[in-house]
Amino acid sequence: MGRPFTAPRPAEYADVPPAVRPAVRPTPAAALPAGPRSVVPGRTTLRFVRDTPRFLMDLRRRHGAASAFELRGELFVALFAPAMVHDVLVAKQHDFVKGVGFARMRKVLGEGLLTNEEPVHLRHRRMMQAPFHHSRLDDYAALMATLTAEELDRWTPGTVLPLAPTMMRLTLEIVARTLFGTGAAHDAARIGAAMDVAIDRIERTMLPGLDRFDHSSLPWFRAFARASDELAAIAERLVRERRAQGVTAGDVATARKEEDLLGLLLALRDEDGSSFSDDEVRDEALTLILSGHETTANTLTWAFSYLATDPEVRLDLEREADAQAWLMEGRPPTVEELLATPVASAVLNETLRLAPPVWVAPRRALRDVDVQGVGLPAGAHVIVSQYVTHRDPAIFADPDRFRPDRWVEGFERGLPRGAYVPFGAGTRRCLGDQFALLEGRIILLAVARRFRLVPTGRRPLPRAQPRATYRARGPVPVRVEPRQAALRT
Numbered sequence: 093m094g095r096p097f098t099a100p101r102p103a104e105y106a107d108v109p110p111a112v113r114p115a116v117r118p119t120p121a122a123a124l125p126a127g128p129r130s131v132v133p134g135r136t137t138l139r140f141v142r143d144t145p146r147f148l149m150d151l152r153r154r155h156g157a158a159s160a161f162e163l164r165g166e167l168f169v170a171l172f173a174p175a176m177v178h179d180v181l182v183a184k185q186h187d188f189v190k191g192v193g194f195a196r197m198r199k200v201l202g203e204g205l206l207t208n209e210e211p212v213h214l215r216h217r218r219m220m221q222a223p224f225h226h227s228r229l230d231d232y233a234a235l236m237a238t239l240t241a242e243e244l245d246r247w248t249p250g251t252v253l254p255l256a257p258t259m260m261r262l263t264l265e266i267v268a269r270t271l272f273g274t275g276a277a278h279d280a281a282r283i284g285a286a287m288d289v290a291i292d293r294i295e296r297t298m299l300p301g302l303d304r305f306d307h308s309s310l311p312w313f314r315a316f317a318r319a320s321d322e323l324a325a326i327a328e329r330l331v332r333e334r335r336a337q338g339v340t341a342g343d344v345a346t347a348r349k350e351e352d353l354l355g356l357l358l359a360l361r362d363e364d365g366s367s368f369s370d371d372e373v374r375d376e377a378l379t380l381i382l383s384g385h386e387t388t389a390n391t392l393t394w395a396f397s398y399l400a401t402d403p404e405v406r407l408d409l410e411r412e413a414d415a416q417a418w419l420m421e422g423r424p425p426t427v428e429e430l431l432a433t434p435v436a437s438a439v440l441n442e443t444l445r446l447a448p449p450v451w452v453a454p455r456r457a458l459r460d461v462d463v464q465g466v467g468l469p470a471g472a473h474v475i476v477s478q479y480v481t482h483r484d485p486a487i488f489a490d491p492d493r494f495r496p497d498r499w500v501e502g503f504e505r506g507l508p509r510g511a512y513v514p515f516g517a518g519t520r521r522c523l524g525d526q527f528a529l530l531e532g533r534i535i536l537l538a539v540a541r542r543f544r545l546v547p548t549g550r551r552p553l554p555r556a557q558p559r560a561t562y563r564a565r566g567p568v569p570v571r572v573e574p575r576q577a578a579l580r581t
């Protein structure tokens with residue numbers, strides 16, 4: 093028996109008002125911003141589905157910072173101005189819950205930190221803060237550097253490497269080892285394959301009307317259900333095995349330093365002494381694997397692709413890599429050393445601006461709420477998009493160009509609130525932001541020290557394939573050139 097596709101909402105969660113159907117319950121037009129209206133039924137839905145980032149960019153070009161439209165008869169409001177983004181994610185976050193897609197994600201993740209809601213979310217978030225505390229980051233960085241060096245040792249100069257799946261495998265290995273230690277070594281390939289199917293299809297199966305195929309025998313849909321169930325089964329087994337080894341609930345601060353994340357999750361206790369149930373640990377573990385590898389892998393694939401289009405920045409990065417004592421001495425880096433890498437940090441910031449792995453944050457309005465003069469009716473779908481807001485020409489000069497040089501000291505601090513939110517904001521801000529940025533810096537610098545990756549495709553940049561995350565389409569082949577040879581060219 094696998095996980096259900098649609099489980100009832102836990103009783104503690106707030107009731108979500110029904111979606112607003114303007115045809116049935118007209119909304120006072122004055123309160124809502126203008127937006128695309130189509131006389132042909134379903135045309136807007138089709139355009140939205142075919143290329144959502146483009147649809148959203150068109151909305152901003154034609155209608156400005158806010159626009160309202162209907163998808164399958166339900167009201168959606170897109171909000172792009174930084175102040176609006178800040179209202180939805182931070183200032184008025186309690187007027188919203190996570191929107192379209194997240195309910196669907198429960199098939200894969202159950203009730204983990206990404207999908208759960210208040211008051212459960214806050215309790216879990218409080219508990220899960222500890223494993224991501226600064227004091228643990230040095231250990232994670234050491235593991236990341238070791239696994240990266242092992243991966244690079246396997247690269248053969250002169251050969252063509254499929255960059256996207258390689259980054260996916262490396263970041264999965266990093267998060268799986270951090271989470272399960274060596275306990276999941278023989279499950280890694282199965283977890284990777286199942287995650288790949290699940291992530292690809294979470295979004296596809298969210299398309300309006302496709303849920304009627306949930307229990308069909310069509311292989312495409314069966315594969316999604318099978319992958320989700322397999323992930324749950326593997327995580328359940330790993331939790332059971334670890335419990336059997338006698339992990340007891342206790343204080344995380346006293347947990348052994350070498351304890352992996354699974355051990356910590358089992359040991360976590362809330363202020364009232366309660367700990368996670370096995371099902372909760374299973375869901376949180378799957379959530380960390382899913383949110384912790386695909387996002388970082390996509391960022392790296394885009395970063396190496398952008399770097400190949402900008403030889404000057406690539407050279408700057410290589411110089412920074414050559415100056416890293418930890419790379420020269422073949423030892424693990426400290427967090428402090430990694431934070432002092434302005435070029436790698438700017439490359440990551442700029443990549444996360446242009447190709448934010450989480451490119452939309454869908455929400456639902458729990459009640460009538462005013463966002464910077466836009467009156468949202470209770471039940472409205474709300475779309476905030478990192479992809480669009482990060483390209484606001486009023487904030488980022490030359491918004492479509494890859495220009496890491498804009499991230500000079502103090503640039504980020506000077507941005508308006510809500511203008512740059514690759515990791516979200518508010519209580520739902522990414523738990524793994526520091527983890528991801530450390531990992532990104534390590535992999536960028538370790539590769540730059542030894543190799544140059546030269547795209548072999550015809551396009552300078554890969555095409556995008558926006559799914560639940562903003563992926564590059566296809567394997568993104570690159571030729572692996574050893575640095576010494578590359579330096580002679």
Ligand code: HEM
Nearest residue numbers: 205206383384387388450453514515516520522523524528
């Ligand atoms: C470049 C890499 C990453 C990016 C761009 C990213 C982005 C995000 C964003 C935007 C959210 C908020 C989603 C929303 O508000 O709708 C989020 C949530 C989350 N992320 Fe990340 N993430 C990254 C890496 C990671 C890593 C490495 C981990 C864990 C190891 C992680 C764990 C989580 C978790 C648990 C949440 C849910 C937090 C909550 O609701 O309390 N992420 N991430």
